[in-house]
Amino acid sequence: IDPRLDLFAEIERLKRELNAVILAHYYQDPDIQDVADYIGDSLGLSRQAAATDARVIVFAGVHFMAETAKILNPTKQVLLPDLAAGCSLSDNCPSDRFAEFLRAYPGHIVISYINCSAAVKALSDIICTSANAVAIVNQIPKDQPIVFAPDRNLGRYVMAQSGREMVLWPGTCIVHETFSERKLIALKVRHPDAEVIAHPECEPAVLRHADFVGSTTALLKYAGTSDRRAFIVVTEAGILHQMQKAHPDKLFIPAPPEADCACNECPFMRLNTLEKLYLCMRDRTPEVTLDEATRLRALTPIERMLAMSP
Numbered sequence: 001i002d003p004r005l006d007l008f009a010e011i012e013r014l015k016r017e018l019n020a021v022i023l024a025h026y027y028q029d030p031d032i033q034d035v036a037d038y039i040g041d042s043l044g045l046s047r048q049a050a051a052t053d054a055r056v057i058v059f060a061g062v063h064f065m066a067e068t069a070k071i072l073n074p075t076k077q078v079l080l081p082d083l084a085a086g087c088s089l090s091d092n093c094p095s096d097r098f099a100e101f102l103r104a105y106p107g108h109i110v111i112s113y114i115n116c117s118a119a120v121k122a123l124s125d126i127i128c129t130s131a132n133a134v135a136i137v138n139q140i141p142k143d144q145p146i147v148f149a150p151d152r153n154l155g156r157y158v159m160a161q162s163g164r165e166m167v168l169w170p171g172t173c174i175v176h177e178t179f180s181e182r183k184l185i186a187l188k189v190r191h192p193d194a195e196v197i198a199h200p201e202c203e204p205a206v207l208r209h210a211d212f213v214g215s216t217t218a219l220l221k222y223a224g225t226s227d228r229r230a231f232i233v234v235t236e237a238g239i240l241h242q243m244q245k246a247h248p249d250k251l252f253i254p255a256p257p258e259a260d261c262a263c264n265e266c267p268f269m270r271l272n273t274l275e276k277l278y279l280c281m282r283d284r285t286p287e288v289t290l291d292e293a294t295r296l297r298a299l300t301p302i303e304r305m306l307a308m309s310p
């Protein structure tokens with residue numbers, strides 16, 4: 001790329017030329033968030049993808065998110081800046097192993113977190129996100145056994161909130177599992193007035209210190225409604241950009257991972273860069289594609305989620 005190119009202006013131009021909408025997750029680089037038409041959590045992004053009348057969806061997020069947009073929009077082109085932007089939850093729940101796992105639980109309803117492949121969605125009855133998981137499980141009749149996959153931490157959190165037992169697939173998010181309870185307690189001592197706000201993908205030992213637990217959108221909203229001035233934020237650090245932008249008068253402290261590393265940044269989300277976003281729009285590739293049989297089977301549980309979501 002010519003270093004003199006104004007990428008922000010070029011992306012705006014391409015957006016008009018392609019009749020494209022840019023959907024971005026909160027864990028994207030701040031630059032990407034700033035060129036997006038919509039920034040949201042997985043539920044908000046799915047709803048936007050279902051509603052858009054743009055011809056091209058440029059998805060600044062990870063593969064399962066772009067794939068969900070494609071499942072909802074088979075005739076639209078869905079571009080993803082880097083096709084390698086995966087997710088540890090999705091990658092560690094391959095559909096063949098999941099199908100085998102499910103054979104041990106006949107008669108169970110299968111609720112899968114949206115962080116999974118289209119092939120796993122196709123094996124599921126209902127999809128959920130961190131924003132609606134508790135509400136969806138609460139709508140399932142009490143005597144109906146449930147398999148919940150692939151995030152065991154979200155699963156445990158939902159079990160605690162709903163009082164339901166569920167069979168859990170043993171997956172975790174490599175970002176949220178690195179937050180350290182020990183360091184979090186030390187940080188709380190230094191900031192006794194700060195509220196701890198955390199994503200439900202965190203380990204139970206971390207979540208038990210949280211004053212509020214929710215999806216990325218819920219955490220952002222909570223930071224606005226709470227009258228506290230300081231927050232320890234236990235999720236991927238990209239969300240701090242919108243928190244700081246919306247509430248410049250408040251203090252947002254990223255929670256520390258156990259090791260001294262940038263582990264509170266998702267290595268998959270961060271594969272997308274402003275340059276790659278520009279290039280994928282200029283070249284109209286890489287594109288997310290799906291075989292129609294899988295798409296149709298994955299669509300039903302997503303549609304159920306959208307209908308059951310508060």
Ligand code: 13P
Nearest residue numbers: 041042043129130215216
């Ligand atoms: P939400 O933005 O839906 O809370 O999900 C977080 C996440 O890990 C996305 O990969």
Ligand code: SF4
Nearest residue numbers: 087088173174175266
């Ligand atoms: Fe997956 Fe975790 Fe990255 Fe979200 S933060 S995309 S759950 S690896």
